[in-house]
Amino acid sequence: MSFFDLVPVKPTLAERAASAVDHGRHWARIALMAAKNGPGPMSRFAQGKDWMKQMARANVLLDMVTCTRSGDYRKANALAAVELVAGFGDLIGALATRPDRVVIHEDLIPPEILFAMDLAPWMAELLGIAVPMIEATFAEPYIDASESAGIPPDVCSLPKTVMGLVLENQMPKGVAMVTSNMPCDGGMASYSVVEKEMNIPTFRLDVPYNFYGDRAVEYFANELRNMIAWLEEHTPGRMDWDRLRMICDERNRGVEAEMELWDLVAQKPAPMAGEAVYLSHLMYMIALPGTPRGTKLFQDLVKIAKKIRAEGKGALPDERYRAVLWNPPTLIYPELFVWAEQNYGVALLMDMLSYNRHPFIDTKSPDTMLRDLARIIMEGPMARHTRGPSENFFGDLFALYERFSLDMIWMAGHIGCKNTMALNGMFRERCRERDIPLFTLNYDLSDTRVVSPTDMRKQAESFMETVMKAERIR
Amino acid sequence: MKQPKLPSLFKELVDMPVSRLVDQAQEQGRRALAYTCSYMPEALLNVEGLCGVRVRAPGVVGTPMADTYLSSVICSYTRSLLELTLEGTFDSLDGWVFVASCDHMRRLYDNMDYLLKPEFIHILDVPHKSGEAAEKWMTEELTELAEKLSDAFGVDTGPEAVNRAVALQNRYLDVMRELSEMRKEKNPPISGAAFSTLMTTSLASPKDLVIEPLEELAAQLRKAPGIDDHRARLVLAGSQCDDPYYVGVIEDTGGLVVADRTCTGSVPALAPIPVDEKNPLAALAKRSLSNVSCPRMMEDFKARVSEVLDVVKEYQADGVVLQTLKFCDTWGVEAAPMLSAIREAGVPVLRLEREYALTSQGQLQTRIQAFLESMGK
Numbered sequence: 001m002s003f004f005d006l007v008p009v010k011p012t013l014a015e016r017a018a019s020a021v022d023h024g025r026h027w028a029r030i031a032l033m034a035a036k037n038g039p040g041p042m043s044r045f046a047q048g049k050d051w052m053k054q055m056a057r058a059n060v061l062l063d064m065v066t067c068t069r070s071g072d073y074r075k076a077n078a079l080a081a082v083e084l085v086a087g088f089g090d091l092i093g094a095l096a097t098r099p100d101r102v103v104i105h106e107d108l109i110p111p112e113i114l115f116a117m118d119l120a121p122w123m124a125e126l127l128g129i130a131v132p133m134i135e136a137t138f139a140e141p142y143i144d145a146s147e148s149a150g151i152p153p154d155v156c157s158l159p160k161t162v163m164g165l166v167l168e169n170q171m172p173k174g175v176a177m178v179t180s181n182m183p184c185d186g187g188m189a190s191y192s193v194v195e196k197e198m199n200i201p202t203f204r205l206d207v208p209y210n211f212y213g214d215r216a217v218e219y220f221a222n223e224l225r226n227m228i229a230w231l232e233e234h235t236p237g238r239m240d241w242d243r244l245r246m247i248c249d250e251r252n253r254g255v256e257a258e259m260e261l262w263d264l265v266a267q268k269p270a271p272m273a274g275e276a277v278y279l280s281h282l283m284y285m286i287a288l289p290g291t292p293r294g295t296k297l298f299q300d301l302v303k304i305a306k307k308i309r310a311e312g313k314g315a316l317p318d319e320r321y322r323a324v325l326w327n328p329p330t331l332i333y334p335e336l337f338v339w340a341e342q343n344y345g346v347a348l349l350m351d352m353l354s355y356n357r358h359p360f361i362d363t364k365s366p367d368t369m370l371r372d373l374a375r376i377i378m379e380g381p382m383a384r385h386t387r388g389p390s391e392n393f394f395g396d397l398f399a400l401y402e403r404f405s406l407d408m409i410w411m412a413g414h415i416g417c418k419n420t421m422a423l424n425g426m427f428r429e430r431c432r433e434r435d436i437p438l439f440t441l442n443y444d445l446s447d448t449r450v451v452s453p454t455d456m457r458k459q460a461e462s463f464m465e466t467v468m469k470a471e472r473i474r
Numbered sequence: 475m476k477q478p479k480l481p482s483l484f485k486e487l488v489d490m491p492v493s494r495l496v497d498q499a500q501e502q503g504r505r506a507l508a509y510t511c512s513y514m515p516e517a518l519l520n521v522e523g524l525c526g527v528r529v530r531a532p533g534v535v536g537t538p539m540a541d542t543y544l545s546s547v548i549c550s551y552t553r554s555l556l557e558l559t560l561e562g563t564f565d566s567l568d569g570w571v572f573v574a575s576c577d578h579m580r581r582l583y584d585n586m587d588y589l590l591k592p593e594f595i596h597i598l599d600v601p602h603k604s605g606e607a608a609e610k611w612m613t614e615e616l617t618e619l620a621e622k623l624s625d626a627f628g629v630d631t632g633p634e635a636v637n638r639a640v641a642l643q644n645r646y647l648d649v650m651r652e653l654s655e656m657r658k659e660k661n662p663p664i665s666g667a668a669f670s671t672l673m674t675t676s677l678a679s680p681k682d683l684v685i686e687p688l689e690e691l692a693a694q695l696r697k698a699p700g701i702d703d704h705r706a707r708l709v710l711a712g713s714q715c716d717d718p719y720y721v722g723v724i725e726d727t728g729g730l731v732v733a734d735r736t737c738t739g740s741v742p743a744l745a746p747i748p749v750d751e752k753n754p755l756a757a758l759a760k761r762s763l764s765n766v767s768c769p770r771m772m773e774d775f776k777a778r779v780s781e782v783l784d785v786v787k788e789y790q791a792d793g794v795v796l797q798t799l800k801f802c803d804t805w806g807v808e809a810a811p812m813l814s815a816i817r818e819a820g821v822p823v824l825r826l827e828r829e830y831a832l833t834s835q836g837q838l839q840t841r842i843q844a845f846l847e848s849m850g851k
Contacts, residue, residue, distance in 0.1 A: 150810030152827065154547055154801050181602040181772055185577045188602070189807035192775045196811045204772045206608065209574035209599040210615075219611055387577065389597075390584035418547055418803065422581035425543030426588050 005457060006338050007474065008067040015074065019066055022078040026062050026085060033089035037097045045096035049170055051127055054135045055092075058085045061134055061334070065275045068338045073315040076276040076304045083297045087283040088130065090291075094120035095172045101236060104174035104198070106191065108182040108382060109205065110373045112251065112290050113228060116244035117237035122172050123287050124179075124194065125187075128161035130282075132331040132446055136453065139332075139446035142168060151193070156416035157446035159190035166197045174198070176234045178227060180205040183382030184419055203230045209388065211378035220374040221367070241366045247290035248361040248369050254284060254291075255360060257298035264305040265349050266404050269314025270322065271305040273347040274337045276315075278329050281354040318473060320345030324400055327412035327420055328353040331445055333453040340460065344470045349404050351412075355396065356381040386419040393423060394430055401436060408437040408468065410460075414445040439463040475703055475725045477665050478695070480672070483687055487675035488718055489532050491563050495679040499525045500566065504680070505627050508564060510555065510582070511573035512737045512766040513600045515758035517643040517747060518616060519571065520681055521636060523629035527567065528677035528738070530716050531558050534831055543585050549801045550830035551714050552578040556585060569594025569626070571619070575770055576804055594626050602772050604763040612759035620755060636754040644746050646681045649688045653695070654740035657732045658789050661700025666710065666731025670718035674738055677716075704730035706792040706851040711735040711782050711812075713768075713798045713805040719832050724795065727842040728851070732789040736797075737768065741785050769804035778808075779815040786821050793822035793849055795842075800827050822849045 011019060034042050046052040061084070065077035095102055098120045105114065107125045114121040131138040142164025143157050149167055151160055165171045177200050179191040195202045205223045208216045228239050258281065265272050280301060284294025308315060321344060329351050330336050340346035359375045362368035377383060385393045401409065409431065413424065424440060431438040441459055444450035464470040487493050496506045507519045508529045519526030531554035537546075540556035558564060572583040574597050583597045598615050601608035620631035629635070653669060656662050672691070676684045705728035710721065714737040721731050735741045745765055750757035763771075767778050782794060794816055798805040809825055816823040824845040826838070 150813060150825070152798075152800070152806040155803055155806055159807075179772075181770075185770070185803035186807060188772055189769055189804050191772070192769070192808055193811050195775075196815075204603060206602045206772075208601070208611065209580070209597070215611075215614065219607060222607055387580070390581070390588070415547065418545075418801065419577045419581060421545040422543070422548050422578070423584065424545055426585060 005454075006064070006068050006335055007342055009070045009074075011067070011070070015070060018075065018078070022062060022066060022082060023059065025082050026059055029082065029086040029089055030056075033093050037093040041096040042093075045092070045172075051131055051138070051170060054131050054138055055088065058088075058134055064335060064338065068342065070317070072304050072308050073272070073276075076272060076301055076315070077274060079297065079300055079304075080276045080279040083293065084130075084279045084283045086293065087288045090288065091122060091126070095122055099173065100175060102172060102174040103231065103235060103237070104171070104177040104194075104200070106179035106182065106187070107286065108180055108207070108377055108380060109178050110224070110377055111287065112244060112247045112373060113224065113239075114178075114231075114237070115290065116241070116247055117228070117231055117235075117239050118243070119231070119235060119237040122174060124162050124171065125158060126287055127165060127170075128158050128446060129328075129331060133334045136332045136448050139164075140449065142170070143447055149193070154416065155190075156184060156186040156414070156418075157444050158416070159187045161446050163190050163193045166194050171198070174200055176200055176231065177202040178205065178231070179203075180207055182207055183386060184417065186416070186418075201234045203227055207378055207383050211383065211388065216378060217371050217374050220378055221370040224370050224374060241369075244366070244369055245363045248363045248372075250292060250295055251290035252360045252363075254289065254295040254298050257295060257302050258285065260302050261298060261305060262350075264302065264309060267309065268322070268405055269316065269319040270347050270349055271308035271313070271315055272301060273315045273349050274341070275334070276301055277349065278351050278354045286353070314347070316341050316345060316347050318345045319347045320473075321407045321468065321470070322347050322349055322405060323408050323410050324349060324355075324397070324404065324406055325351045325410045325412055326397055327351070327414055327417065328445065330412055330441070330443065330456065332443075332448050333456050335453070336456065336460070339457060343461075343472055343474060344464045344468075345473055346464070348410070349406070350400060352381050352385055355400060356384065386417065390423055390426065393420075394427075398434065408439060411438060411440045413440045413442050415442065415450060416444060437467050439467070475665065475728060475730065476701060477722070477725070478663060478668050478698060478701070480668055481687055481691060484671050484675050487679065488671050491530060491532055491558055492527070492566060493675065493679040495683045496525065496527055497566065498683065499680040500568075505568040506566070507569045507571055507594070508567045509571045509573075510579060511575045512743060512768070513573045513575055513762050514571055514598060515616065515762050516677075517639040517758060518620060518623070518631070518636060518755070520639040520642060521623070521629055521631055522638065523627060524623065525680040527679070529555060529564065530674060530678055531555050531830065532717070534558060543589065544581065547801055548581065549578045549799045551799060552582045554830050556582060559586065559590065570596070572597040574599050575768065576802070578802070596622055600762065602770055604771065604773075608763055609756065609760050612763060613753070613756045616755040616759055633752060633754055636758075637749065637751060640747050640749060640754055640758070642681055642685075646676065646685050646688070647744050647746055649685060649692055650676070650740070651744040652692050653688070654733070654744055656695060657740070659700060660790075661702045662730070662732065663695040663698040663700050665701055665725055666708075666734065667718045667722040667725050669740065670716075670721045670731075670734065673740065674716040674718060677738060701730060704728055706730070706846050706849055707732045707790060709733045709735060709782065709785050709789060709791045709794045710739065710797065711794055712796050712809065713802045714738060715797060717830075717832055720828070720838075723832070723835050723838050724842050727839045728846055729795070729842055731795075732791055733785050735782055735785055737766075742767070742781065769808040775808065775811065779812055782812070782816060783819050783821065792851065793824065793845065795824050795826060795845070797826040797828055800829055
C-alpha cells in the first residue's frame with residue numbers, strides 16, 4: 001500500500017486482523033446500503049453519476065488513515081472513516097428511495113429541521129467536500145465546466161464545483177432547494193446559477209451579520225419558521241415537532257460526547273487528533289446531526305481517547321508539536337495530517353470547520369428549538385469566522401491556541417477564500433504580537449492545479465525547518 | 475463622439491478623491507462621513523451638521539500597501555480605498571460608515587478599524603432580502619446608527635431633522651433624474667461620460683453645494699443641441715463604476731451610454747425617497763432594500779434581469795455592456811446567468827471584466843468596436 005509521500009506503518013498481527021475487520025465493516029456498510037434500499041433504486045440512482053464510481057473507492061481513505069497509524073489511534077481513525085462512509089450511505093439511500101422528498105440544501109441550513117419534516121436532505125457542497133479526499137482531482141472537471149460557463153476563475157473552487165456538478169448533470173435531483181447568504185459571496189451567488197439550471201423552487205435564508213443578541217436570534221428563528229412553512233407548501237414534508245425534539249436531544253448527546261473528546265484532545269500529549277476529530281464532525285455534526293450512530297461514534301472516540309490517556313500515552317507515537325489547521329481541512333491533500341505526524345511529530349488537533357460553538361438545544365418547545373438551531377447556524381464556523389467580524393475569527397483562534405496548548409497555527413490559505421485572504425495581513429501582525437508562529441499554507445481548497453500537494457508539503461517542510469527549527473523524525 | 479461642455483466645477487472634482495466642497499463644508503463646521511455602498515441611505519448622513527461623502531479613489535495607480543493587508547484577490551475598489559487611506563488621502567474625513575454589503579467591504583471595515591482606529595467607524599447590517607422583517611431589521615440598524623451619530627457629533631437625528639435631509643436629497647435626486655431622463659431622447663444633450671462625471675462628483679460632495687450648479691446645468695441642457703454622432707445606444711450594467719473616463723472610452727468608440735444600471739448609476743438609484751413624517755428611517759430602510767439591487771440581494775436575480783431589459787426598452791438601447799469589477803464575487807458569478815438571460819431575450823450583450831483603475835484602454839476600445847460591429851452598427 002502506498003500513499004502520497006506517506007510511510008505505511010508495519011502492522012502487527014493484531015493490526016492486520018483489525019484492518020481486515022475494518023475493511024469488512026466498510027464493505028458491509030456499503031452492502032447494507034444497497035440491500036436496504038434495493039438494487040433497483042440504487043442502480044437507477046447511480047446511472048450517469050460519475051462520482052458514484054469514485055465513492056466506491058472510499059476504502060482508500062480508510063487505508064490512508066489506518067495503514068499509517070498504529071494502536072488505538074489507528075482504531076479511532078478507522079472508526080471515523082468507516083462511519084463517514086456509513087453516513088454517506090444513509091444520505092444517498094434516501095435520495096435513491098425517496099426522490100419525491102429530496103431537498104437540496106446549502107451547507108449552513110440546519111438539516112435537523114429537514115429530517116424532522118421527513119424529507120431527504122442533500123447538502124449540495126458535500127460531494128465537493130468529501131470526494132476530493134478520495135480522489136484529489138475529482139473537482140477539477142467541474143471547476144472547468146463552471147469556468148466555461150462564465151464563472152470567473154477567482155471565485156472559490158467549492159461553489160464552482162457545485163455549479164459544475166449541476167451544469168454537468170451530476171447533482172442529485174431535488175424537488176426543492178433551501179439556501180442562504182452563507183458561507184461567502186461566491187457561495188451565495190452560486191445558487192442563482194444552481195437555481196436557474198435545476199429549475200426547482202428555492203427558498204433563501206438570511207443570516208444577519210450582527211448575529212449576537214436576541215434581536216438576531218429572533219430574526220433568524222423567524223427565517224427558519226418561514227422556511228418550514230415554505231417547505232410544507234412546496235414538498236410533501238410536514239413538520240413533526242416531536243421528531244425534531246428527538247433529533248435535537250440526540251444531537252445534544254452527541255455534542256456532550258464531542259465536547260468531552262475536545263477536553264481530552266486539549267491534554268498533553270493529545271490522546272486523539274487528525275481525521276478522527278474532523279471526519280466525525282464533518283459527517284455527524286454538519287451533514288447528519290442528531291443520529292444515534294453519530295452519538296455512538298463520538299462516545300466510542302471518547303472511550304478510545306480515555307484509554308490512550310490512561311496508558312499515559314498520546315495518539316501520536318512521538319508528539320513534538322501541537323497545531324491547529326485554521327480554515328477547512330485540506331481536502332485535496334488529506335494526507336497532510338499524517339505527513340505532519342510522521343515527519344515532524346505535529347499533532348493537528350483542530351480545524352475551523354470542526355471548531356464551532358456548540359450551544360445545546362433547549363428542547364422545551366418548538367420555539368426554544370428553533371431559537372437554538374438559529375444560534376448554532378449563526379455562530380457556526382463559516383457565519384462566524386469567515387463572514388462575521390474579524391474579532392470572531394481572531395478571538396476564537398487565540399482562545400483555541402490557549403485551550404489546546406498549541407505551539408503554532410497552520411492557516412490553510414485557500415486562495416479562493418477572499419474573506420480569510422483579506423485577514424492575512426492582520427493575522428501575521430496579531431500572531432507576531434503574541435509570539436505565535438504562523439504558517440500560511442498557500443493552496444486551493446479543491447484544485448490541485450493551483451498548488452500541487454507536493455508544493456503544499458514543501459511549504460510545510462520549509463516552515464517547520466526554518467521557522468520552527470524542527471528536526472525530521474524520518 | 476462630441477462630449478458636451480460641463481461646468482468647470484465638476485471637471486475639477488472628478489479627479490479629486492476628496493471634493494474641495496467637502497473641505498468647504500468642514501470649514502463651515504460640518505463633519506464629513508465617508509461611505510462606500512448604495513445601501514447606505516445617504517440622507518441620514520446629510521442631517522444638519524454632517525455631510526456624507528461617497529468615497530472614490532481616482533488616480534490610484536497601484537495598491538501595494540493595501541495588498542499587504544487585503545491580499546491581491548480582493549476587488550480593486552476596496553484595495554484602492556485602503557491604499558489611499560494608508561497614504562493619508564482621507565485623513566481629513568471625520569469618520570467612516572460601512573455596509574456589510576459584501577465580503578470585500580466587510581473586510582475593508584475590519585482592516586480600516588485595525589489599521590486606523592478611526593474616531594468614528596460603523597458598519598450597517600443590511601439584510602440580503604427584502605420584505606417586512608428585513609425592513610424592520612434595517613430600520614433598527616438605522617436607528618442605532620442615528621443614535622451613534624447623534625452621540626458622536628452632537629447632531630439632531632430626530633424625525634424632523636432626517637426629513638429635512640430627505641427633502642434636500644429629493645431635490646438633488648429630482649435634478650439628477652431630469653438629467654437622466656434627457657438621455658432617453660434620440661439625440662440626448664448629455665453623454666454617458668458627462669452624466670457619470672456629474673453623478674460621481676455629486677455623490678462625493680455635500681448636496682447643498684452641488685444642487686444649484688446642477689439645476690443651472692439642467693436648464694442649459696434643455697436648450698442644448700443633442701449628440702448625433704454615435705453609432706449605437708448602450709446600457710451600462712453591472713458592478714460599481716464610478717469612473718467617467720471608462721465610460722468615455724466606450725463613447726469615444728461610438729457607443730453612447732444612455733443609462734447606467736450600476737451602483738453609482740442612474741437606474742434605479744434616482745427614484746425619489748418617500749416621505750414619512752413620523753418615521754423617516756423606516757422609509758429610508760424600505761427604499762434601500764427595494765430600490766437598490768446588487769446581486770447581494772439573493773432573491774432578486776430575475777428582477778435584476780427584468781430591470782436591465784426594461785431599461786433597454788425605455789432608453790431605446792441597442793445593446794448592453796455588462797461590466798464587472800474583477801474579484802467581485804456577487805457580480806462575477808451573477809454575470810454568467812445574467813448574460814445568457816439577456817441574450818435569450820434577444821438583446822446584444824457584451825461582458826467585460828475590469829479593474830477599478832482604468833487600464834488597457836486599447837483593449838477596451840477593441841472589444842467595444844467589435845461589439846458595435848457585431849450589432850451591425
